[in-house]
Amino acid sequence: MRRKFCRFCSEFAATTIKYSGLPLCKKHFVEYLEKRVFKTVKKYRMIQEGERILLGVSGGKDSIALLHILKDLQKELKFEIIPLFIDLGIQLNKYSQLSGEIARKNCEKLGLDLITVKIKNEYGFSLDDVFSKRLKRPICSVCGLIKRYVLNRKAIELSADKVATGHNLNDEASFILQNFINMDIELLSRLSPIQPTFNKLLIGRIKPLFEIYEDEISLYVTFKNLEYIDIACPYAKEASTLQLKNILIQLENIRSGAILTMVRGFHKKLKPILQNKQKIEEEKELTTCKLCGMPTSTEICSFCRLKSKIIKN
Ligand SMILES: [Zn+2]
Numbered sequence: 001m002r003r004k005f006c007r008f009c010s011e012f013a014a015t016t017i018k019y020s021g022l023p024l025c026k027k028h029f030v031e032y033l034e035k036r037v038f039k040t041v042k043k044y045r046m047i048q049e050g051e052r053i054l055l056g057v058s059g060g061k062d063s064i065a066l067l068h069i070l071k072d073l074q075k076e077l078k079f080e081i082i083p084l085f086i087d088l089g090i091q092l093n094k095y096s097q098l099s100g101e102i103a104r105k106n107c108e109k110l111g112l113d114l115i116t117v118k119i120k121n122e123y124g125f126s127l128d129d130v131f132s133k134r135l136k137r138p139i140c141s142v143c144g145l146i147k148r149y150v151l152n153r154k155a156i157e158l159s160a161d162k163v164a165t166g167h168n169l170n171d172e173a174s175f176i177l178q179n180f181i182n183m184d185i186e187l188l189s190r191l192s193p194i195q196p197t198f199n200k201l202l203i204g205r206i207k208p209l210f211e212i213y214e215d216e217i218s219l220y221v222t223f224k225n226l227e228y229i230d231i232a233c234p235y236a237k238e239a240s241t242l243q244l245k246n247i248l249i250q251l252e253n254i255r256s257g258a259i260l261t262m263v264r265g266f267h268k269k270l271k272p273i274l275q276n277k278q279k280i281e282e283e284k285e286l287t288t289c290k291l292c293g294m295p296t297s298t299e300i301c302s303f304c305r306l307k308s309k310i311i312k313n
């Protein structure tokens with residue numbers, strides 16, 4: 001087979017963008033991907049000049065890629081990056097410890113100070129404690145709840161304007177598919193690549209990588225030689241979303257670009273219709289949790305309910 005040349009230089013192409021047929025060398029692929037993220041950030045007005053952006057860095061490839069891309073974006077747009085690592089206390093394979101070290105090394109390389117929140121120290125329990133209780137709720141969903149809570153709480157404490165996370169296109173698509181299967185209109189209508197700050201207790205969230213395929217992020221970190229945690233979370237094998245993700249990859253293999261078309265189409269065409277129907281519901285007021293003061297629609301927030309389940313004997 002004849003090797004293709006990069007569209008922008010005389011190097012051999014290291015990859016071809018499947019859905020557009022664009023052949024690119026390593027350097028131009030990295031630039032191309034960064035430009036696409038910049039475009040997403042601008043198109044959806046994710047970051048405004050002067051804002052403080054709290055970035056959840058887990059040590060995985062997505063958040064490591066986002067850390068480097070946002071750092072690069074600072075050349076064009078003046079804003080602050082506050083990287084934060086949540087140490088969930090996963091002992092198996094030294095998962096949390098290794099993830100934290102990788103997050104710190106990447107931040108050091110970029111001249112950023114990493115903030116670490118050890119949930120065992122701060123809230124009195126670890127993810128291992130949650131797992132040992134064998135709750136009905138899947139562990140990955142509990143982990144998601146913990147991360148969302150801690151990121152929001154730290155964003156308030158650190159006066160951040162927004163919380164950025166490394167969710168990619170495949171994450172977004174599997175979330176849509178999962179809630180479509182369940183016909184959970186409320187969750188679907190709330191899904192957004194940019195959630196505005198609701199009030200001073202509910203900080204806005206952005207997902208700058210939501211239009212980037214997972215395998216493109218893998219190429220990006222490989223081509224840029226970035227260190228990331230490449231072992232899977234020891235609890236991830238329980239996740240049914242992994243199976244959904246495989247189905248989506250099969251779909252993408254049959255029809256290149258299908259995932260991107262679906263996610264973009266969902267946000268542009270379907271969501272406005274769902275949101276209209278959902279508006280009346282939205283207006284029900286959020287109160288604050290009696291125990292921790294964070295926003296909730298019930299008396300005690302779901303984080304505090306979880307905590308009391310784990311800590312009481
Ligand atoms: Zn090139």
Ligand SMILES: [Zn+2]
Nearest residue numbers: 289292301304
């Ligand atoms: Zn609470």
